[in-house]
Amino acid sequence: MESDNMIVSPVDSLPVGFTTSRKSSKDVIRRNGVPATAILTNFVCGMIGPGCFSVAVSFKQSGLWGGLSLVFVMGILSLISMYKIVQCSQHLCRLWIVNGCLIAFQLGVLSVCFVFVADHILEVIEFVLANNYKLSKTHIMLMYFLPQLCLSFIKNIHIITFLSVCGNVIIFVAVGLVSKELIFHDKYAHQSLPPVTNFEGVTMAAGGLIYAFEGQAMVLTLENRLKHSSDMLGMNGVLCTSMNLVMLLYAFLGFYGYLAFGPSVADSLTLNLPNSSLTIIVKVLLVVKIFLGSALQLYVIVGILTPAVTSNSSKRSPEWKENILRVGLMSFSLFVALCVPHLYDIIPLVGITSGMLLSLILPAFLHTLTFLPIIVKEKKSVVYASCLVMMSRRPENIQRRWGIKDCTSDCASRAIATRHYNRNTEIGSPSSYVYVGVDMVHCDLYVVTTSNDLKML
Numbered sequence: 001m002e003s004d005n006m007i008v009s010p011v012d013s014l015p016v017g018f019t020t021s022r023k024s025s026k027d028v029i030r031r032n033g034v035p036a037t038a039i040l041t042n043f044v045c046g047m048i049g050p051g052c053f054s055v056a057v058s059f060k061q062s063g064l065w066g067g068l069s070l071v072f073v074m075g076i077l078s079l080i081s082m083y084k085i086v087q088c089s090q091h092l093c094r095l096w097i098v099n100g101c102l103i104a105f106q107l108g109v110l111s112v113c114f115v116f117v118a119d120h121i122l123e124v125i126e127f128v129l130a131n132n133y134k135l136s137k138t139h140i141m142l143m144y145f146l147p148q149l150c151l152s153f154i155k156n157i158h159i160i161t162f163l164s165v166c167g168n169v170i171i172f173v174a175v176g177l178v179s180k181e182l183i184f185h186d187k188y189a190h191q192s193l194p195p196v197t198n199f200e201g202v203t204m205a206a207g208g209l210i211y212a213f214e215g216q217a218m219v220l221t222l223e224n225r226l227k228h229s230s231d232m233l234g235m236n237g238v239l240c241t242s243m244n245l246v247m248l249l250y251a252f253l254g255f256y257g258y259l260a261f262g263p264s265v266a267d268s269l270t271l272n273l274p275n276s277s278l279t280i281i282v283k284v285l286l287v288v289k290i291f292l293g294s295a296l297q298l299y300v301i302v303g304i305l306t307p308a309v310t311s312n313s314s315k316r317s318p319e320w321k322e323n324i325l326r327v328g329l330m331s332f333s334l335f336v337a338l339c340v341p342h343l344y345d346i347i348p349l350v351g352i353t354s355g356m357l358l359s360l361i362l363p364a365f366l367h368t369l370t371f372l373p374i375i376v377k378e379k380k381s382v383v384y385a386s387c388l389v390m391m392s393r394r395p396e397n398i399q400r401r402w403g404i405k406d407c408t409s410d411c412a413s414r415a416i417a418t419r420h421y422n423r424n425t426e427i428g429s430p431s432s433y434v435y436v437g438v439d440m441v442h443c444d445l446y447v448v449t450t451s452n453d454l455k456m457l
Contacts, residue, residue, distance in 0.1 A: 035227055036226060036227070036228070036231040036237075036238055039226055039231075039232075039238050040238045040241060040242055043238060043239075043242045044242045044245055044246065045168040045171075045172075047213070047242065047243075047246045048171060048172070048175065048246065048249065049171065049293070050112075050113075050116050050171070050268070050286065050289075050290060051112075051208075051211050051212040052175065052212060052249065052250060052253055053174075053178065053253070053268040053269040053270050054208060054211075054212065054267060054268050054269075054343060055067075055071070055208070055209065055212055055250045055253050055254035055257070056253060056254045056257030056258050056261070056265045056269055057205075057208060057265060057266075057267055057268075057343075058070065058071075058204075058205035058206075058208040058209050058212075058254060059205070059254045059255065059257070059258035059265075060258055060263065060265050061197065061201040061202070061204045061205040061208070062196065062197055062201050062202045062204075062205035062206075063193070063194045063195050063196040063197045063201070064190055064193045064194065064195055064255070064258060064259075065195040065196060066195065066196035066197065066201075066202060066205070067205055067254055067255070067258065068251060068254070068255055070202070070205055070206060070209055071209060071247060071250050071251045071254060072247055072251070074206060074209040074210055074213060075209075075213060075243055075246070075247035075250070076247075078210070078213040078243065079239060079240065079243040082239050082243075083233060083239060102300065102301075102304065103301050103304060103305065105350065106297050106298075106300050106301045107301065107329065107332060107333050107336070108211075108336070108346075108349070108350030109211075109297050109350065110294060110297055110298065110329075110330070110333035111333045111334075111336040111337040111340070111346060111350070112211070112337075112343065112346055112350060113290045113293075113294050113297070113333075114141050114144065114145075114148075114333065114334055114337035115137075115141075115337050115340075115341055115342065115343050115346055116268065116286075116290055116343060117140075117141075117144055117287050117290050117291070118137045118140040118141045118144065118337075118341070119137070119267065119268065119271060119343065120268075120270065120271070120283045120284075120286055120287050121140050121144070121287060122135070122137060122140060123271060123275065123280075123283055124280055124283055124284060124287075126275070127275045127280050128280075137341055138338060138341070141334065141337055141338060141341075142334075145330070145334050147291070148291065148294060148330065149326075149327065149330050151291065151292075151294065151295050152294070152295060152298050152326050152329075152330050153323065153326060154295050160295045160296050160299055161296075163292040163293070163295055163296070164292065164293055164295075164296045166289075166292055167288075167289040167290075167292040167293040170285045170286065170288060170289040171286070171289055173282070173285065174270065174282050174285065174286055174289075175249075175253075177273075177278070177279070177282050178253070178269050178270060178273070178282075179252070179253070181260075181273055182252075182253070182256040182257055182260050182269075183256070185260040185261075186260070187256075187259040187260050188259055188260075188262040190259065192262075193258065193259070193262060207349070207350075209250075211350050212250060213243075213246070213250075226238070253269065257269050257272075260272075267342065267343035268343060270282065270283055270286060298326065298329060298330070301329055302322065302325060302326060302329070305325060306322050306325065309321050309322065309325050310322060
């Protein structure tokens, strides 16, 4: 029989973010919402971008088996982080604190696009002109900047969506052709490749994989379009299903890409393809995909920054400030790409900085910030309440305020407690401590009031 104090999280029944059922107690039904199948398709299409061709480099950096393990570890961590973001948004109906990291991450993605395009255009020029050219990667990025800047002034979301759909078709064709090459290519013996490299390599690989799992920027947008908001969560929800599919695809491309090309694997698997007419067409199509998709990347940033930039402008002409904002964002992305002109370096840079914050740190922080006060106040969680500690010389004040029972040494031995400073002077002086812990057996909260009880924790 369950204890009266044993209750569930405000959003889900499991504190780590997974639910046992598709429907949440706070399900939101939108009349004009999109079915879960359509959102699942859009999410998978958005996750599978040019970054999937760089997963094999992460295997090279971390080792064959180390890379394979990292794909699933980083994928699961990204999945849990997305769960936490969705939970916080469903509870607060806003998530303004992550905007800074979203902007930094999207700018990093745009910088990677410049480098990716320059590498592939160089491959095409080399095939067509047979090394009779004097263009460098810097020249190509500067020339590419002008048409990219013109495209960035498109503000109609319907046009941007159409361009993005065309780009998704191209990327799936490229994934199919690269997969065909990996299956039929001669492969290295797995014994000849390092299973695990070193700490530096694993760190670089983790940054690259975080960049590859770039779904945090669109998870809330898609969740807000769902007909049933609860369809986003759950073991068979949109998030879990799509991330499982993407993890399997990344594991395939990375594992067989490293087996096929070994130490000579390029920054992108498409650069390892032989220069035939078919592969050159694929590379041109990928450049077109990046060109078309960058409008959507910039749309996310401009949508966040425009209200702040145009807030003090007259209602008649705020457009010039928005246009300057677009030019400034594109110029900054170009500057970063010129400073770090190699995919091998820039992808881990983006992943380790803004990607790490957005994927691993901020979601956990936001989830704790959102739900810990509620859970502690209502005494509704055995796990989260373990970090509650109060300082006082008069524990009866805490007992009256929080409604927490006193505790014996026997109960304290089963408690989990940490220390927290309470600045409320009414409760008592910071010279003495009262630890509030959790009885993991009886699922209840207890106060440890004696030094003997404290030693037993």
